[in-house]
Amino acid sequence: MCGGLSHCKLALGFAVFMDLLGGSALLVGVFAPLRFRGKDFGDLFVYTGALFVLMSLGGWVLWYTGNIEGLSSRKELGHIGSAVDRLARNLSRRFRGYQSHR
Structure with missing residues (x-):
């Protein structure tokens, strides 16, 4: 019902x-x-x-x-999900690196 x-x-x-x-x-x-x-x-x-x-x-x-x-799992996202993960990781590392040099 x-x-x-x-x-x-x-x-x-x-x-x-x-x-x-x-x-x-x-x-x-x-x-x-x-x-x-x-x-x-x-x-x-x-x-x-x-x-x-x-x-x-x-x-x-x-x-x-x-x-x-x-949310969709990583397997459902396929290659796009891993590319987005790598991009986010790289941006995060650059931002952290920039802040540590100040």
Whole structure:
């Protein structure tokens, strides 16, 4: 049933729950008359709902990054991977050598 969701189902659940809670609070804050002792509390619900939606963004980022497949192995990269490794190693050695002569 949840095979397409893959990994990090807890982060997905958190993100969806916070979106629902934040969206509900936003709608209540905008459309419901929330007066108590002459004071309007609609803004409180709007800001709280926006905060919940912002917090859900963290859950979405966690879920998305948890579902990224691992980087390609060296065997899959073949000759290009070893060339990139050599280039990075050579640049690193030159940079270290330059700093040690200062």
